Amino acid sequence: MKIAIFGRSFNPEFRQFIIEFFDQLRIHQSEVLIYRPFYDFLIQKANCEVVYHSLFEGGEDAPDDIDFLISIGGDGTFLESLQFLKKFEIPVIGLNSGRLGFLANISKEEITEAFEAIISGNYELETRSMILLETNNNPFDKYNFALNDASIQKKDSVMITIDAFLDNEYLNTYWTDGLIVSTPTGSTAYSLSVGGPIITPGSGNFVIAPIASHNLSVRPIVIPDNKEIRLEVNSRSGGFLITVDNRTHLMNGKNNTFYVRKAPFDLRMIRLPFNNFYSTIRNKLMWGADKRN
Numbered sequence: 001m002k003i004a005i006f007g008r009s010f011n012p013e014f015r016q017f018i019i020e021f022f023d024q025l026r027i028h029q030s031e032v033l034i035y036r037p038f039y040d041f042l043i044q045k046a047n048c049e050v051v052y053h054s055l056f057e058g059g060e061d062a063p064d065d066i067d068f069l070i071s072i073g074g075d076g077t078f079l080e081s082l083q084f085l086k087k088f089e090i091p092v093i094g095l096n097s098g099r100l101g102f103l104a105n106i107s108k109e110e111i112t113e114a115f116e117a118i119i120s121g122n123y124e125l126e127t128r129s130m131i132l133l134e135t136n137n138n139p140f141d142k143y144n145f146a147l148n149d150a151s152i153q154k155k156d157s158v159m160i161t162i163d164a165f166l167d168n169e170y171l172n173t174y175w176t177d178g179l180i181v182s183t184p185t186g187s188t189a190y191s192l193s194v195g196g197p198i199i200t201p202g203s204g205n206f207v208i209a210p211i212a213s214h215n216l217s218v219r220p221i222v223i224p225d226n227k228e229i230r231l232e233v234n235s236r237s238g239g240f241l242i243t244v245d246n247r248t249h250l251m252n253g254k255n256n257t258f259y260v261r262k263a264p265f266d267l268r269m270i271r272l273p274f275n276n277f278y279s280t281i282r283n284k285l286m287w288g289a290d291k292r293n
Contacts (some may be wrong), residue, residue: 001119002031004056004063006081007038007072010097015046017108018072021095022050024115033063035084038072059083059143068093068118068270071104075189078103079245082267083143091125091268093118102188103147105280106272117272126271128185128201129225130263135256139242139249145263146244148186151211152258153178155250158237159214165230166223171208174218178211178241181229181260188281196220201277206260229260 003025010018025032034042036055042048056062064086070093071081078094078101085092094104095111106114117123133140133150154160154177162179164171182191184199187207192198196209197220208229209220223229232255233240239252282288 001028001068002033002063002066004033004035004066004069004084005038005072006035006069006077006084007041007097008077008080009038009041009045010073012046014097014108015048017097017111018042018046018048021072021111022048024112026051028115028119033066056084059086062086066090070095073097073104074099075101075103076246079147082145082147082245088130088265088267091270093270102280102284103185103269105275110272110275113274114272117274118270122273124271126201126269127266128269129183129204129266131181131183131206131225132261132263133242133244134259134261135242139251140244140247143247144244146186147183147267148189148245149180149182149191149243150258150260151178151180151190151243152231152233153211153241153243154235154237155239155241156237158235160236160240161234163232163234164208165232166227168230171221172218174210175214176210176212176218179231180207180209180211181231182207182209183225188284191220194220197222198281206262225262227261231258231260232256233258 032052033054034052036057042050062084068091071078072095095106096104130145130147133144138144162174180191184201184203187199191207191209194209194211196207199205204225205222206225235254242249242251
C-alpha cells in the first residue's frame with residue numbers, strides 16, 4: 001500500500017501517537033511518502049525517527065499513484081492537503097492531532113483501529129462535492145476549488161454590496177460584511193457560525209449565508225447545487241477579500257463579478273464503521289449533552 005503523508009506540526013503530547021502511527025505503517029509494510037517540511041519537523045522538532053521511501057515538496061512533485069493521502073493535524077491542515085492531490089479519486093484520511101474535527105475526524109486513540117479497518121477493507125468511500133470560483137484573472141489559478149466554502153468579505157470597516165443571481169435570475173442584493181457560499185461539507189464550518197443550517201453530505205445543495213447583513217430579514221438560503229451563482233461585488237472602499245477554503249486574496253478595485261458553481265470532480269473520504277458524519281456532529285456539537293440524557 002502506497003501512502004502519502006501531509007502535515008505541518010503538532011503538540012508534544014501527540015508525539016507518542018505519531019510513533020504508534022508510523023509503527024502501524026511499518027507493520028503493514030506500507031510504502032511511505034512524506035511532505036518534506038513535515039518530515040523536517042518530525043526529525044528536528046519532534047525528535048521522531050521515521051522510515052520513508054521518498055519526500056515531496058509541492059503540488060507539482062506530489063505523488064499521483066498513491067492509494068491514500070493522510071493529513072495529520074486539524075481541519076485547516078486537511079483543507080491545505082487537497083492542493084497536493086493530482087487526482088481527486090485518491091481518498092483522503094484526516095488524522096486529528098488535537099481536538100475532534102469535522103474533516104480530520106480520526107482521533108489519536110483510534111489510530112490502530114482505523115488502520116486495521118483500512119487494511120482489511122472495512123470502510124466505505126464517501127464522496128464530497130466541491131465548488132469552483134471563477135473570475136477574470138483568477139488569483140487562485142488552478143487552485144480555485146473549495147471543499148468547504150467560498151466567501152467574499154469586506155477588507156475594512158466599510159460594508160460591501162453584493163448582487164446575487166441564480167442562473168441569471170436575480171436573487172437578492174446583500175448589504176453586508178460578506179457572503180459565504182458553502183457546500184454541505186462546509187455547512188458545519190464558517191456558514192454554521194453565521195446561522196446557516198447543517199446540511200448532510202451528499203444532499204446536492206449549496207448554502208448562501210450573509211455575514212452580518214444590514215437587513216435583519218435576510219437569512220441563509222439553501223439552493224440546488226446545479227445552479228450557477230453569479231455575484232457582482234461593489235466596494236466603496238476600493239477593495240475586498242475573496243477566499244476559497246483557507247486561501248485568501250485581496251482584490252483591488254470597486255467592482256468585480258464572480259461565478260460559483262459545483263466542481264466537475266468530487267473528493268473521496270474514508271468512512272470507517274465506528275466514525276461517521278452523524279457521530280462527529282454529536283461529539284463536536286455536543287448534541288445530547290443534557291442532564292436528562
